Amino acid sequence: MTDSGRHQPALRLTRVDLDALPSYVPGRSPADLARELGLPEAIKLASNEVPYGPLPGVVEAVTEAITTSHRYPDMGVVALRDALAQRYGVDADRIATGCGSVALAEHLVRATCLPGDEVLYSWRSFEAYPIIVATSGATSVRVPNDAGHGHDLAAMAAAVTDRTRVIFVCNPNNPTGTAVRRAELDRFLDAVPDDVLVVIDEAYREFVTDPEVPDGLDYLDRPNVAVLRTLSKAWGLAGLRMGWLVAQPVVAAAIRKVATPFSSSTAAQAGALAALTQAAEMERRCALVVAERDRVTEAMRKFVPEVPTSQANFVWLPLAERAVAFGKACESRGVIVRPFAGDGVRVTIGTPAENDAFLAAAEAALT
Ligand SMILES: Cc1ncc(COP(=O)(O)O)c(C=O)c1O
Incomplete structure (x- = not known):
């Protein structure tokens, strides 16, 4: 700050090459989206988390x-x-x-x-x-x-x-x-x-x-x-x-x-x-996620036949140029997914009710 309280013209203090570097994009906050839409809550299926809370203990x-x-x-x-x-x-x-x-x-x-x-x-x-x-x-x-x-x-x-x-x-x-x-x-x-x-x-x-x-x-x-x-x-x-x-x-x-x-x-x-110490409970939760992953994959293949088989806790929708619009359409229905512009959309597997909400939003967006 100068004496007059105004900022001086920007001096280059950080590496020039960082300007070209994309920032890591965290999943959008569901609280923000809920507030924006006037909903009690929004669903976040954007960060590959497991939805069942911390393990016991x-x-x-x-x-x-x-x-x-x-x-x-x-x-x-x-x-x-x-x-x-x-x-x-x-x-x-x-x-x-x-x-x-x-x-x-x-x-x-x-x-x-x-x-x-x-x-x-x-x-x-x-x-x-x-x-x-x-x-x-x-x-x-x-x-x-x-x-x-x-x-x-x-x-x-x-x-x-x-x-x-x-x-x-x-x-x-x-x-x-x-x-x-x-x-x-x-x-x-x-x-x-x-x-x-x-x-x-x-x-x-x-x-x-x-x-x-x-x-x-x-x-x-x-x-x-x-x-x-x-x-x-x-x-x-x-x-x-x-x-x-x-x-x-x-x-x-x-x-x-x-x-x-x-x-x-x-x-x-x-x-x-x-x-x-909670391996059995972890495995039980993973089995729930896997069953839902396979259900969501099958349901989405009706709209996007080339959805690849997933071995993780998310599903990839290769929507190419439609990715960002699809993400926005899901958000407008209170479901946050993760679009990658021009490429596809990653959808994390949530609870069965969350996945149902996603599938309803997806159907509305794609039909
Ligand atoms: C492939 C892969 N590796 C590593 C990580 C990092 O996870 P964390 O830093 O939470 O262990 C992630 C998180 O999304 C991931 O997808």
């Missing part, structure tokens, strides 16, 4: 944990890493935790790439990848999805150069819900050079029902594989922020080194530990 564990919130959290995240190690049969020194798995994806790129190095991924995929890569000073190499909206692993293998440091395999893929199967992943991993880190991003692993879709943890014998998981989706902790990664110990140690200190909060660690 989580609220109590978090409430207890915040009585020590004047102290720093356990920076080693020892109890949680041990619990994860035990549940998933991996050594704790192979595990790193982060403020959501999106933070771990960022740490992975930060720990592997220097400016000009390449990060390869399928596109369209998780919208955080381009942001993470650009802000790390690395270069994105995007390989278009195949005609079925899934990864084209052969084309991805062919796109590897001597600058490629990391490849993200998003399985199932956000936002299209498609999943790569074992035989194609085996072939792909055989083709990728040993000094390129392949990150299998399994944020939606718990919703996979196709037995041919492999568990990334089965690939940990390969030193250049890392697996990303999260407690945000099936485990119901999106608001607490807790993701985890498994890689070979030297990679996990590098991730822990570049991570923001203390970013796994005391509350998140306690909530995650409590959630992990």
